[in-house]
Amino acid sequence: MKKLLLKSIIFFVLLFGSYAVYYAYNPVNEELNKANDYLLAIETKHKNLAKLPSPRIIFLGGSSVAFGVDSKSIGDSLGLNGFNLGLHAGLGLQFMVNEALEVTKSGDVLVVSSEYYLGEGQMKMLAYMSQNYPTSKNYLNLNASEKISYPYELLMDNILAKNSRVQNTFLKGKKTVVQQDTNNVYKRSGFNERGDYELHLDQEARPFGIFVKYEQKEENYKVGMEILNKLAVLQEKGVRVFYVFPGYPIEEYNRFQKSLQSFENQLKAGLQFPILGKVTDFLYPVSDFYDTVYHLRRKGRAERTKTMVRLLREAL
Amino acid sequence: MLFNSIHFVLFFILVTGLYFLFPYRFRWALLLVASCYFYMVFKPVYILILFFTIIIDYFAGIYIDKAEGQSRKTLLLISLVANIGILAVFKYFNFFNANISQFLEVFGKPNPIPFLEILLPIGLSFHTFQAMSYTIEVYRGNQKPERHFGIYALYVMFYPQLVAGPIERPQNVIHQFHEKFDFEYNRVVSGLRKMAWGMFKKIVIADRLAVYVNQVYGQPEDYTGVPLILATVLFAFQIYCDFSGYSDIAIGSAKVMGFDLMKNFHRPYFSKSISEFWRRWHISLSTWFRDYLYIPLGGNRVRKPRLYFNLFFTFLMSGFWHGASWNYVIWGALHGFYLILALLFIPNIEPTLSKIGLSEKSKTGAWFHSLWTFALVCLAWVFFRATTFHDATYIISNFTTDLGISIKSIILNNSNLRNHFLYVEITKFHLFLGLAGICILLFVEWFQRNASVQQLLLQKSTALRWCVYMVFSWYFLLFGMFGSNQQFTYFQF
Numbered sequence: 001m002k003k004l005l006l007k008s009i010i011f012f013v014l015l016f017g018s019y020a021v022y023y024a025y026n027p028v029n030e031e032l033n034k035a036n037d038y039l040l041a042i043e044t045k046h047k048n049l050a051k052l053p054s055p056r057i058i059f060l061g062g063s064s065v066a067f068g069v070d071s072k073s074i075g076d077s078l079g080l081n082g083f084n085l086g087l088h089a090g091l092g093l094q095f096m097v098n099e100a101l102e103v104t105k106s107g108d109v110l111v112v113s114s115e116y117y118l119g120e121g122q123m124k125m126l127a128y129m130s131q132n133y134p135t136s137k138n139y140l141n142l143n144a145s146e147k148i149s150y151p152y153e154l155l156m157d158n159i160l161a162k163n164s165r166v167q168n169t170f171l172k173g174k175k176t177v178v179q180q181d182t183n184n185v186y187k188r189s190g191f192n193e194r195g196d197y198e199l200h201l202d203q204e205a206r207p208f209g210i211f212v213k214y215e216q217k218e219e220n221y222k223v224g225m226e227i228l229n230k231l232a233v234l235q236e237k238g239v240r241v242f243y244v245f246p247g248y249p250i251e252e253y254n255r256f257q258k259s260l261q262s263f264e265n266q267l268k269a270g271l272q273f274p275i276l277g278k279v280t281d282f283l284y285p286v287s288d289f290y291d292t293v294y295h296l297r298r299k300g301r302a303e304r305t306k307t308m309v310r311l312l313r314e315a316l
Numbered sequence: 317m318l319f320n321s322i323h324f325v326l327f328f329i330l331v332t333g334l335y336f337l338f339p340y341r342f343r344w345a346l347l348l349v350a351s352c353y354f355y356m357v358f359k360p361v362y363i364l365i366l367f368f369t370i371i372i373d374y375f376a377g378i379y380i381d382k383a384e385g386q387s388r389k390t391l392l393l394i395s396l397v398a399n400i401g402i403l404a405v406f407k408y409f410n411f412f413n414a415n416i417s418q419f420l421e422v423f424g425k426p427n428p429i430p431f432l433e434i435l436l437p438i439g440l441s442f443h444t445f446q447a448m449s450y451t452i453e454v455y456r457g458n459q460k461p462e463r464h465f466g467i468y469a470l471y472v473m474f475y476p477q478l479v480a481g482p483i484e485r486p487q488n489v490i491h492q493f494h495e496k497f498d499f500e501y502n503r504v505v506s507g508l509r510k511m512a513w514g515m516f517k518k519i520v521i522a523d524r525l526a527v528y529v530n531q532v533y534g535q536p537e538d539y540t541g542v543p544l545i546l547a548t549v550l551f552a553f554q555i556y557c558d559f560s561g562y563s564d565i566a567i568g569s570a571k572v573m574g575f576d577l578m579k580n581f582h583r584p585y586f587s588k589s590i591s592e593f594w595r596r597w598h599i600s601l602s603t604w605f606r607d608y609l610y611i612p613l614g615g616n617r618v619r620k621p622r623l624y625f626n627l628f629f630t631f632l633m634s635g636f637w638h639g640a641s642w643n644y645v646i647w648g649a650l651h652g653f654y655l656i657l658a659l660l661f662i663p664n665i666e667p668t669l670s671k672i673g674l675s676e677k678s679k680t681g682a683w684f685h686s687l688w689t690f691a692l693v694c695l696a697w698v699f700f701r702a703t704t705f706h707d708a709t710y711i712i713s714n715f716t717t718d719l720g721i722s723i724k725s726i727i728l729n730n731s732n733l734r735n736h737f738l739y740v741e742i743t744k745f746h747l748f749l750g751l752a753g754i755c756i757l758l759f760v761e762w763f764q765r766n767a768s769v770q771q772l773l774l775q776k777s778t779a780l781r782w783c784v785y786m787v788f789s790w791y792f793l794l795f796g797m798f799g800s801n802q803q804f805t806y807f808q809f
Contacts, residue, residue, distance in 0.1 A: 018790075
């Protein structure tokens with residue numbers, strides 16, 4: 001066993017040593033990476049939102065909100081200051097709800113929109129966020145086993161992220177970072193000062209079938225609704241809370257009508273705050289979407305914004 | 317726990333280290349606890365299902381051995397019904413219920429039977445089949461019942477092959493749990509090499525190919541011609557690297573501790589016929605069906621119509637074993653159909669093929685037969701991979717649509733069309749790295765037809781061997797798909 005241990009140690013020292021040498025000669029600018037990272041736009045969003053005077057209307061959700069809402073235009077139509085907190089569905093409902101509980105103030109209007117699934121956060125993404133934007137640690141509701149696995153996930157995330165940087169450097173040339181890739185539309189700089197994502201708006205649509213996987217069957221959303229209902233407490237603090245359905249392609253709606261209607265029915269029965277409109281109010285041709293069934297392009301976003309203004313006028 | 321995770325690497329180092337440090341008499345307990353942990357990482361509660369089958373089959377084995385006459389058969393039946401019952405509830409109930417709903421919908425009637433809100437336990441079909449092979453072999457008198465409950469539990473739960481095989485036979489494995497394996501340098505290193513090759517196949521080749529395949533099969537109606545053909549061929553290699561990669565890691569990690577598990581793949585894409593393919597692909601499952609279904613049905617010692625039925629039924633069941641979906645059933649049926657056609661027509665066309673130099677024995681003929689077999693296997697893979705039957709039929713019926721335009725645009729380097737037909741909106745290097753991985757795989761497998769790469773390496777100097785390991789490791793680190801957390805495809809079965 002000693003022989004194996006000794007040989008293994010020598011081998012791995014040589015392997016990772018040479019790897020470290022390669023890394024040292026091809027350093028990746030981590031700061032530049034952070035400055036370009038789509039997810040870390042959360043930092044800018046929080047700063048901009050804090051500066052925005054009341055009364056405010058805040059849109060909360062995943063990338064369907066980031067890509068599919070013109071918050072400034074909605075705010076202007078309603079005489080409120082609109083702001084878009086939408087970022088990524090992978091952060092999970094718990095993260096978003098905790099974020100909203102912290103950043104909203106009395107007099108605000110909060111409009112929540114989720115994808116057609118009420119998903120939990122992806123541990124890797126949460127670890128990444130809290131590592132690079134420490135404030136977001138406040139938004140994690142880790143259970144006992146997650147608290148144990150969290151430091152491990154953080155370490156793994158670090159190792160994999162480093163290797164991913166080396167891979168990108170090797171494949172795309174010295175000092176190249178993913179976010180600078182011209183083909184990559186997901187950049188921190190893609191958000192405007194109100195948090196709406198704009199870089200994709202006039203891009204050509206891309207095929208995106210693989211993202212449609214949750215909508216194929218009917219699910220029970222009890223757990224997800226329990227998390228969303230934590231927002232109801234804001235109503236007592238003077239924040240008006242609404243739910244609105246995401247934009248979705250008509251063609252896909254026709255395929256998954258049964259499960260999407262079940263989603264709507266469950267939310268109508270279980271949510272403790274009002275729902276604006278119905279699933280069918282937010283259907284658009286597939287050509288209005290960019291790269292997933294949730295990312296609206298300019299025309300689709302304008303239509304959705306118009307519908308939301310109408311529904312919000314009726315509700316407020 | 318996924319084999320392609322750092323979690324597993326740490327788990328493996330810890331368990332193997334403790335295994336050799338533990339006194340021999342406690343090793344079974346260590347492996348059993350480790351296997352329980354390995355399984356419970358997926359979803360803890362499903363271990364109860366495993367315990368249920370383990371308890372039933374453990375006592376069934378003992379009582380079958382003691383009993384005589386008809387009661388032996390009754391006990392075997394109880395064990396089989398319990399195992400198949402679990403499969404029926406967890407894997408097939410909702411499938412049949414959905415079919416009943418669709419049938420009743422035609423008559424405008426609702427289905428009164430509620431759907432079960434359950435998830436399919438990981439690797440259920442694998443460990444259930446392994447458990448069944450135990451009671452059948454005890455019934456047949458080929459295996460003495462295992463009286464040590466822990467050892468029997470370990471036979472079903474041994475972590476390397478718990479969730480995706482190889483589906484072992486008790487005669488091969490149980491006695492090994494009673495043996496004492498010392499640390500043997502050459503065996504341990506050989507096992508580690510096998511594991512490394514398995515990891516390479518999964519992380520460097522299969523997961524890379526998955527990017528292209530998922531893009532096309534996710535929305536097949538966006539494509540015609542070349543992308544559909546290419547994605548299907550790439551899927552053939554993806555599923556092979558995915559599953560054989562898993563098997564290599566399983567066999568290798570068991571070997572490190574001293575256990576010999578059965579071979580599960582033997583260069584299947586070099587097969588010259590479908591029957592040869594099935595002797596080389598998922599060997600542990602095909603021999604399971606051969607031993608426990610095909611031969612009991614009469615095998616090939618029956619009249620021709622009955623032989624055709626036996627073949628077709630066995631492959632139909634094999635398809636159904638893979639998943640509760642009509643696509644898997646069609647996939648299995650297609651293979652059964654191929655074999656029947658081969659029995660019917662090959663003897664008649666063989667003389668003609670010989671005359672034109674395409675006999676299986678000639679070099680050109682061997683290539684022709686291998687390519688033809690590969691094409692048939694790929695055609696069947698369409699049903700295996702496609703999400704719906706509609707998608708599968710679309711893909712097959714559009715293999716040749718716009719084929720001329722797409723090939724022409726690729727050859728003439730018309731950038732817009734080339735990108736559309738070849739790169740299907742994915743970054744080019746995914747395709748290049750995937751194809752490079754396939755080339756490495758084919759080179760290694762072609763080389764292995766005569767000699768083992770491991771043996772060849774051992775004949776070389778240490779310096780050269782280490783250079784090869786270093787290049788291999790660099791390639792692995794630079795081109796592996798880490799962090800994508802792609803599950804092994806066969807876990808779902």
